Amino acid sequence: GAARPAMVLPPIGDIGGGAALPVGPPPPELQPRFRVIRACLITLTSSLLVKLLSFWVLLPSALADQVLSSLTSIFLTIIGIFLLKDDALFAPAYTCMVRTFCVSCADQCPGGVTCLCTWFFCCTITAFFNLLPFRDSDIFVIVTFVKILVDPSAQPDLKWWPQVRSVQWYIGCIVFTLSSILALLAQVMGAYQGYKGVQQHSVMGAMEDIERLDGPG
Incomplete structure (x- = not known):
């Protein structure tokens, strides 16, 4: 029989119908949403750094495991930087990445608004799994640390670096x-x-x- 035509997948910017997402900064109609996304990315990046730092203070022997469990957030941060490459705050980070370990990414993804679908999809998947009560998910870790703050003996096998119930320990756990x-x-x-x-x-x-x-007309 006749060969079937090959399936052609639409570019990521075409997902959702309508015109393809433009290359470059967001159009005026999307700028309010991009301002919120910018705040989300700042919060995500800052929180990630603070999480790793505070975890290193609390449980330095398990820092590698925490870094591994944070890889999805790190990946999401990279996508966000590509999305906001035209933003004055993230432009230097984008330039640094495409000149170092993301050289090939610049050819495949021009960044800017074209990454909006990718950002939405990856954020949704990451948030969904982090809201499930699985081990090492964000919600699981949050609940676990709340229980530890209430009763430190709830996790007796953890090798804390600061003394349990000390000021440093409480500050680290709360942060x-x-x-x-x-x-x-x-x-x-x-x-x-x-x-x-x-x-x-x-x-x-x-x-x-x-x-x-x-x-016209």
Whole structure:
């Protein structure tokens, strides 16, 4: 029989219908959402750094495990930097990445608004699994540390570096817990804003198509 035509997948910027997402900074209609996404990325990045630092103070022997469990957040941060490459705050980080360990990524993904769908998708997946009560998920870790703060004997096998119930121990646990909560909230809000941004651009693209079909006058 005749060979079936090969399946051609649409570019990531075309997902959701309407016009393809433009290359470069967001159009004026999407800038309010990008400001919220910017705040989410700042929160996520800051929380990630604080989480790792506070965990290193509390449990230095298990820091490698914490870094591994944070890889999805690190990956999400990289996507966010590509998305906000035209932002004055993240532009230097983007330039540094595409000149070092992300050289090949620059050819495959131009960054900017074209990464909006990727940001939405990855934020959604990451937030979804971090909200499930599985071991090492954000919600599991948050609940565990709240229990530890209430009753340190709940996890007797943990090898704390500071003395349990000391001021340093309490500060470290509280900071780690709060940063974990903020990171999770940033993922959820980032996913929502990404979804609404893609949806809004799809509507804009559909309206432009209608205007072109109607013609002048």
